[in-house]
Structure formats: C-alpha cells, structure tokens
Amino acid sequence: MTTLPAATIEVPQRGMVADALRRHPTMIAGFAILAAMVLMAILAPYLGTIDPQAVSPVRRLREPSELYWFGTDMLGRDVYSRTIYGARISLAVGLAVAVLSIAIGLFFGLITGYVRLADTILMRVMDGLMSIPPILLAIALMALTKASVENVIVAITIAEVPRVTRLVRSVVLGLREQPFVEAAVASGTRFHHILIKHILPNTVAPLLVQGTYICASAMITEAILSFIGAGTPPNIPSWGNIMAEGRSLFQVAYYVILFPGIFLSIAVLAVNLVGDGLRDALDPRLARRM
Amino acid sequence: MGGLPRMAEGRGMTSPLLQVAGLKKYFPVRKGLLSRTVGQVYAVDDIAFTLNKGETLGLVGESGCGKSTAGKTILRLIEPTAGTIRVNGERIDGLTRAAMRPWRRELQVVFQDPYSSLNPRMSAGDVVGEPLVNYGLAAGAALKEKVAGLFARVGLRPEQMQRYPHEFSGGQRQRIGIARALALNPSLIVCDEPVSALDVSVQAQVINLLMDLQGEFGLSYLFIAHDLAVVEHISHRIAVMYLGKIVELTDKRSLFANPQHPYTEALLSAVPVPDPKARRKRIILTGDVPSPINPPSGCRFHTRCPYAEARCKVEEPAMRELRPGHFVACHLRNVDAAALKPAG
Numbered sequence: 104m105t106t107l108p109a110a111t112i113e114v115p116q117r118g119m120v121a122d123a124l125r126r127h128p129t130m131i132a133g134f135a136i137l138a139a140m141v142l143m144a145i146l147a148p149y150l151g152t153i154d155p156q157a158v159s160p161v162r163r164l165r166e167p168s169e170l171y172w173f174g175t176d177m178l179g180r181d182v183y184s185r186t187i188y189g190a191r192i193s194l195a196v197g198l199a200v201a202v203l204s205i206a207i208g209l210f211f212g213l214i215t216g217y218v219r220l221a222d223t224i225l226m227r228v229m230d231g232l233m234s235i236p237p238i239l240l241a242i243a244l245m246a247l248t249k250a251s252v253e254n255v256i257v258a259i260t261i262a263e264v265p266r267v268t269r270l271v272r273s274v275v276l277g278l279r280e281q282p283f284v285e286a287a288v289a290s291g292t293r294f295h296h297i298l299i300k301h302i303l304p305n306t307v308a309p310l311l312v313q314g315t316y317i318c319a320s321a322m323i324t325e326a327i328l329s330f331i332g333a334g335t336p337p338n339i340p341s342w343g344n345i346m347a348e349g350r351s352l353f354q355v356a357y358y359v360i361l362f363p364g365i366f367l368s369i370a371v372l373a374v375n376l377v378g379d380g381l382r383d384a385l386d387p388r389l390a391r392r393m
Numbered sequence: 394m395g396g397l398p399r400m401a402e403g404r405g406m407t408s409p410l411l412q413v414a415g416l417k418k419y420f421p422v423r424k425g426l427l428s429r430t431v432g433q434v435y436a437v438d439d440i441a442f443t444l445n446k447g448e449t450l451g452l453v454g455e456s457g458c459g460k461s462t463a464g465k466t467i468l469r470l471i472e473p474t475a476g477t478i479r480v481n482g483e484r485i486d487g488l489t490r491a492a493m494r495p496w497r498r499e500l501q502v503v504f505q506d507p508y509s510s511l512n513p514r515m516s517a518g519d520v521v522g523e524p525l526v527n528y529g530l531a532a533g534a535a536l537k538e539k540v541a542g543l544f545a546r547v548g549l550r551p552e553q554m555q556r557y558p559h560e561f562s563g564g565q566r567q568r569i570g571i572a573r574a575l576a577l578n579p580s581l582i583v584c585d586e587p588v589s590a591l592d593v594s595v596q597a598q599v600i601n602l603l604m605d606l607q608g609e610f611g612l613s614y615l616f617i618a619h620d621l622a623v624v625e626h627i628s629h630r631i632a633v634m635y636l637g638k639i640v641e642l643t644d645k646r647s648l649f650a651n652p653q654h655p656y657t658e659a660l661l662s663a664v665p666v667p668d669p670k671a672r673r674k675r676i677i678l679t680g681d682v683p684s685p686i687n688p689p690s691g692c693r694f695h696t697r698c699p700y701a702e703a704r705c706k707v708e709e710p711a712m713r714e715l716r717p718g719h720f721v722a723c724h725l726r727n728v729d730a731a732a733l734k735p736a737g
Contacts, residue, residue: 282506290574291497291527305512
C-alpha cells in the first residue's frame with residue numbers, strides 16, 4: 104500500500120467543486136452573469152427605474168436616449184424599467200419550474216424505478232405526455248386556465264416532469280443493480296435507508312445538471328407563451344410580454360423588442376454555461392481521473 | 394492453512410453451515426408491448442451442495458455459467474425460482490424481507506469490482522460502519538472505535554476512515570469491502586470474484602488476508618472465481634459449473650489430480666504452467682458456450698465434449714458419487730472409472 108502524505112488529498116467533495124470551478128472558467132462566467140441578473144431583479148426599484156406600468160402617451164415611442172435608456176414603447180412606458188422588472192418574472196419562472204419539476208420527477212422516478220406495476224402505468228402516461236411538444240402542451244394547459252404567473256409555472260412544470268421522471272427512473276434502475284446497493288441490502292440496510300443514503304445522493308449530480316437545462320428552457324417557454332398571449336397576464340411586465348407588445352411595431356421601434364431579447368438570451372446562455380460546467384465537474388468518470 | 398481442520402468431504406460432516414438443494418434461477422425473457430414471456434434464461438438450473446463451518450468452497454466456471462447468480466440467489470439478493478437454501482439447518486428461501494433480516498447478519502458478500510461496490514458518496518468509515526448501524530450494534534464513539542478496529546484488521550490505517558472511496562487504490566477498496574463484510578461477524582461470506590479485478594501482487598495480499606481471517610474467525614467462504622490457480626490456493630473443495638449446472642464437485646486435491654468430468658479436464662488443461670519446457674496435453678474445446686436461453690438437450694456439455702456419445706444428447710446425466718466425496722455428472726464415468734477414449 105502506498106502511503107500518501109495526508110495533506111495532498113483533503114476533504115474530497117468540496118475540493119472537487121472548487122477544483123472544477125477553476126478548470127471551467129465558463130462556469131464562473133455563467134455564475135457571475137446569473138448572480139448579476141438576480142441582483143438586478145431584486146434591486147430593480149433602486150436601479151434608476153420608474154414605474155414600469157406608468158403610461159404616458161405624450162412620450163411614446165421615443166428612441167433610446169439618456170433619459171430613456173432603452174427607449175419607450177407605444178404607450179410611453181419606459182422599456183428599461185420594464186426590462187429590469189421583467190427579469191423577476193423570467194428568473195422566478197425558471198427557478199420555480201426547475202425546482203418543482205425536479206421534485207415531482209424525482210418522486211415519480213423513484214416510484215417507477217422500484218414498483219413494476221406503477222412503472223408500466225406511469226411510464227405509458229409519461230410517454231403520452233412526451234409525444235406532445237412541450238410548448239404545445241403548455242399552450243393547451245394555459246388555454247384551460249386563467250393567465251397568471253402561477254399557472255404559467257404549473258403548465259411548464261407539467262410539460263417538463265416526464266423528462267425528469269425518465270432520467271430519475273433510468274438512474275434508479277442503474278443504481279439498484281450496483282454492487283454497493285446490493286452490498287447494503289446484504290448487510291441489512293432498511294429500504295428507506297437504501298433510498299436516502301445510497302440512491303438519492305447518487306441522483307443529485309445528474310438532476311443538478313438537468314435542473315439547469317430545465318431552468319433555461321422554462322425561461323424560453325415562458326417568453327414564448329407570453330409572446331403569443333397565452334402566458335403571463337399583460338399587465339405584468341415579462342420579457343415575453345414586452346416583446347409581444349413591441350412586435351407590431353418592430354420595424355419602427357426595434358428597441359422595444361431588442362433589449363428584452365438580449366436579456367433573455369444572456370440569461371439563458373448563463374444558465375446553460377453553468378449547466379455545462381456542472382455536467383463536467385460532477386461526471387464521476389472525470390472525477391475519477393483527477 | 395491457519396490450522397483448520399481438513400474438511401474435504403461434503404457429507405457425514407458434523408456441522409453443515411449452508412445446504413443448497415435443487416436451487417434454480419430462471420430469468421424470463423420478455424418481449425413486445427405486453428411483456429409476454431417468450432423464454433427463460435436457465436442461469437442456475439438445479440444445483441446442490443453443502444458448505445461446512447470454516448470451509449471454503451470454490452465455485453468455478455466460464456463467464457456466464459451462472460456462478461455469480463448462484464451466489465446472489467443464496468444471499469437472497471435475487472429470488473430463487475425453486476429450491477431450498479438452509480443456513481444452520483433452517484430454511485431461508487421464501488422468508489419475507491423482515492424475516493430475512495436477522496439472517497443477513499450471518500451471510501455477507503464481497504464483490505468483484507472494487508469501484509462499484511463502494512458508494513462514491515459515503516466515506517470509507519461510513520461504508521464499514523453501516524452494517525453496525527443497521528443492527529444498532531454501536532453508535533457514536535463506540536461505533537468509531539469498532540470501525541477503526543475493522544480497518545486495522547484488514548490492513549488499513551484508521552485515519553483513512555474519513556476518506557472517500559475514490560481516494561483509495563483497488564486493493565485498498567477491496568479491503569474496505571472485506572471490512573464491511575466482517576462488521577457483523579458473519580458465518581459465511583460469499584466472495585464473488587473478489588480478486589479478479591486486482592493486480593497479481595495485490596491479489597495475493599487479498600487472498601492471504603481472506604485466509605488469515607478465516608483462521609481467526611472460523612469463517613466459511615463460498616468463493617466464486619474463474620481463476621483456477623486462485624481457487625486452488627484458497628479452497629478446500631471445488632465445484633465446477635457449466636451452463637447453470639454443477640458438473641463436478643470434490644475436494645481440491647482430487648479435482649486437480651484426478652479430474653473426472655471432461656469439462657473439468659479441459660478447464661484444468663487451460664491453466665498456464667510456469668515452466669516453458671513443460672510438455673502437456675492441452676484439450677482445446679471447439680465452439681462457443683451454448684446459450685443458456687436454449688441449452689442443449691441431454692448433457693449440456695455434449696456439444697463440445699470430445700467423448701460425447703449418442704446417449705449424451707438425449708439423457709441428462711445425474712450427479713453420481715464416484716468415490717466418497719467425489720461427485721460427477723457424466724454418463725461416461727463409471728464407479729469403476731474405466732479409462733476413456735475420445736470418440737472418433
């Protein structure tokens with residue numbers, strides 16, 4: 104047995120994450136952009152904004168200027184203020200959908216991974232849901248309900264759950280056959296301990312990665328729903344809503360669509376950068392080589 | 394061998410720890426939308442053996458012959474299709490999960506792959522301590538002390554308890570797996586190819602550790618392997634499996650000196666001899682191992698057997714005791730054991 108100096112390998116998990124951060128500068132960029140976006144959303148009232156709903160027909164469709172950084176829309180509302188406030192909706196929807204769909208998908212995934220009868224029934228339902236494009240499914244669900252941010256979150260979550268369920272199910276089925284799980288069964292570990300100590304911790308890494316992709320796709324879906332008028336109610340500024348209202352005039356007043364579009368792209372890009380970095384950092388095959 | 398009593402024979406012994414009879418494990422082959430069962434994989438098909446206290450029974454055979462499945466079925470990690478499994482004379486097949494729990498303390502396992510047999514998200518100390526926690530045998534400082542003792546016993550340093558599996562080498566990981574198996578002070582450890590993933594020098598260390606532990610705790614091993622040299626070193630008796638069946642079962646000396654089943658002969662002739670000048674007869678088997686989904690009729694070995702006769706194709710040979718303690722399933726071996734000549 105080789106004797107390694109104890110100092111060379113310290114607390115592994117934390118050290119690995121720090122190490123991975125260092126080796127993935129894009130992930131740091133992603134985190135930085137996201138942090139800035141979150142701060143911007145929280146501090147919206149203090150960032151030189153005015154009431155995003157304040158209508159002022161006199162100063163409508165002003166070009167970007169020192170006074171109106173991103174110009175004004177057809178009702179004279181300040182596009183800068185609306186875009187900054189809009190970040191709240193997009194980020195909240197992205198985060199809420201990611202957390203909810205992971206939680207629900209984890210629950211269904213564990214059931215389908217362990218109960219054969221439930222697996223047969225639930226997975227057929229999930230297959231059915233997955234055969235409908237997620238955006239169409241979300242539109243259909245929104246058509247059944249009233250426009251509100253909560254309903255948007257619910258609709259997008261329902262569309263995302265089958266994918267998470269499938270992921271968790273495959274991870275659970277793989278883990279069940281792992282020798283370390285069989286060894287735990289052989290040494291008398293109770294079922295709930297197997298789930299908590301052996302199965303769940305090993306689903307965290309793939310779910311974290313999947314969560315970031317769901318977050319990114321939820322932000323886009325929210326924008327699409329709002330853009331076609333099936334999403335966030337029009338009185339709440341969201342990036343999709345702002346673009347929807349600027350659509351009819353975009354040949355004349357490009358800036359109403361341009362700025363929220365840029366913010367949406369940057370936010371989605373940042374989340375994806377974080378996801379890619381996490382995927383590399385948490386891949387056990389890469390970790391083993393370290 | 395640790396001053397152990399010689400327990401060469403399987404019968405007439407005072408204390409059989411494990412008795413397996415008629416053990417079968419068939420896996421259904423499902424197809425189509427409604428998961429119709431279209432066939433069976435005869436992974437383990439009617440095997441029987443006993444294992445005494447303090448004894449090592451080697452279970453050898455090619456990949457896919459069902460030796461690992463047999464081990465897992467005995468541990469009730471896989472439900473047997475049929476057959477009885479007795480531990481200390483009591484049947485453990487058919488017990489519910491709750492009723493099985495006390496028995497799990499007696500039966501432990503060491504797996505082949507030192508990488509996948511340890512949870513990557515648990516520290517080595519937690520892995521080894523888990524069985525003790527499961528049965529409420531120790532907690533807090535006492536638990537730590539016990540785990541440290543187990544670490545020391547298998548040749549690891551107790552300060553390594555905090556480390557995670559990926560920080561250990563393959564041999565060290567296998568020692569962690571052995572420490573986990575020892576934690577509950579079991580009677581029987583099923584070793585499922587415990588050294589085949591290790592370097593030769595490390596293999597010797599781990600094998601010697603297992604043999605020392607056997608002497609110290611009076612453990613029994615069901616030692617599953619495909620490496621005959623390793624099996625010869627550690628086992629008292631050896632069972633040879635082919636396509637889900639045991640074809641020969643005897644003590645180590647008779648098996649190596651006087652193999653009776655044609656398959657055992659071929660298997661032994663494939664063991665490398667560390668002498669380049671040594672001249673010996675190699676028996677090269679032709680063809681592949683037949684599929685366990687559709688095993689050959691009669692004797693399962695007849696498709697590759699150099700001595701096969703017409704009768705071998707239709708009639709399945711029963712296990713017969715040629716000499717006391719030497720069991721063979723072959724039509725061509727008589728109790729008087731006449732010499733065989735290859736057919737054609």
